């Protein structure tokens with residue numbers, strides 16, 4: 001027996017190829033959407049991995065520092081350092097903001113890191129070029145995704161920074177590339193007021209009789225100095241010594257320091273479960289919509305092709321073709337269409353979408369397999385309308401009136 | 402030739418029921434011997450297509466009896482289990498329009514019925530070529546239906562109707578789209594094939610040109626048949 005589906009496809013190959021192309025672009029977008037979600041999850045994990053922390057100590061009752069703002073007195077770290085099981089402690093600030101270089105502006109997550117050495121929590125674990133920050137001020141290590149190069153001079157708020165090192169795949173959970181600067185500078189950038197505001201605050205403070213007391217010289221200066229310094233950080237990162245249980249230590253800090261502490265697992269839960277949950281839902285919606293649209297296209301084209309063959313189907317039935325054979329012909333065509341679409345879609349996603357998309361697109365092989373199965377299921381289900389129409393054809397129609 | 406061919410006795414068919422029932426066939430008696438081509442003519446609405454559909458086992462008669470060769474296929478109810486196999490193996494169909502399968506080439510269009518009957522592709526195509534040769538369209542064996550002239554298409558359709566060497570061939574106005582020369586050509590072919598394969602062929606027609614070629618004609622009017630013997634009918 002010859003393949004009726006195959007022959008029909010070869011006969012009407014133009015229709016199949018062009019519909020397959022259109023379907024393929026849709027499938028490509030669908031695969032890319034899944035890839036974007038995977039990329040976001042991966043970005044979140046990379047962010048946590050690269051921070052080098054085992055515990056995140058943040059402002060009480062906040063989901064900081066990535067999902068909510070959190071601010072801690074900068075000396076919060078001191079008592080933590082002495083706890084048994086704590087290997088290293090480092091303060092960090094995170095702030096997503098515009099970083100300028102000449103006329104160019106990049107949205108980046110500016111991270112303030114403490115002086116120290118590689119391995120200090122918060123530090124980029126490895127560089128692809130240049131060196132780590134060594135001075136206390138005005139040096140920056142940036143991610144390649146910012147597009148900045150070694151030696152570039154960046155502007156963050158009012159200060160200028162020189163790029164001394166480059167990282168790769170250091171991004172925030174929102175996909176913004178990271179820019180590392182010294183902690184002091186970062187605190188200033190986060191809490192810095194403009195000159196106008198400083199002047200006004202000074203004036204207001206000076207006018208306040210309780211601060212400006214002639215009989216207490218130096219009080220006003222002290223008050224103003226404390227107002228303009230920034231003793232806050234967003235989080236304290238804690239590395240745990242080998243052999244100690246993070247849960248236990250976290251519990252101890254929570255109880256004694258009245259702070260909120262997250263373990264790596266809880267942090268991942270916050271990033272994946274809360275921070276990117278909305279994006280994930282949006283992507284999920286898109287996946288559903290794209291699947292429905294793909295199904296509609298397959299159903300429509302297969303139905304149209306089948307309606308165009310009603311007469312032939314009546315003849316086939318009259319000369320003794322099994323219903324099974326006719327149904328198989330239609331389903332095979334739908335599968336062929338899905339196959340073409342999947343190949344085109346996979347190519348589109350891999351060669352076109354993933355490289356040029358502004359977000360990290362992680363195409364997991366398992367997702368492709370799932371996608372392929374979904375495409376086949378959708379194609380088979382969508383062809384059932386056409387199959388039903390074909391099976392209803394009365395062989396008597398071939399004889400006519 | 403008694404014992405072969407087609408026998409129809411007292412065949413009735415009504416469509417619908419109650420007030421709207423239409424008695425399309427009221428009592429049809431027919432006999433077509435193997436190797437014989439008979440004409441079936443009658444005005445519009447007289448029941449010609451209905452009769453072919455009953456005989457072709459695509460609609461069920463209401464009463465009567467039909468016999469193919471020795472086997473009773475209908476006697477107030479179907480006497481065969483697998484009507485699809487009956488159509489496939491024992492009845493050839495030729496329609497007013499050729500209704501070829503557009504995505505199969507000429508050879509495979511003709512080879513399809515034997516393939517459906519379970520023959521190997523090779524054997525089916527072998528048979529198809531023999532038929533195409535007999536019908537003088539062998540040179541178009543690799544062409545697609547759309548590339549053929551109307552007459553060529555009709556000959557391919559006839560080849561498809563005959564390829565399984567069914568004992569019965571039903572032709573519904575097979576010459577309607579053809580000019581008189583081609584129409585006579587088709588009738589000549591049907592006569593040849595009937596002789597060669599001992600096929601009983603019924604040709605429904607309105608076509609004045611070919612009516613004189615039948616040795617026997619059945620007239621059908623209001624669902625009742627009348628037989629007319631040919632009186633020195635025109636040579637084919």
Ligand SMILES: Nc1ncnc2c1ncn2[C@@H]1O[C@H](COP(=O)(O)OP(=O)(O)OP(=O)(O)O)[C@@H](O)[C@H]1O
Nearest residue numbers: 401416417423425444445446447448449450451452
């Ligand atoms: N499916 C049907 N349902 C109800 N009535 C039908 C149906 N098919 C045919 N009829 C009626 O049965 C009668 C015979 O119809 P049939 O099609 O057999 O005529 P015909 O001889 O083939 O006519 P024509 O030469 O116009 O094709 C007509 O009165 C027709 O209206």
Ligand SMILES: [Mg+2]
Nearest residue numbers: 400401449450
């Ligand atoms: Mg008719």
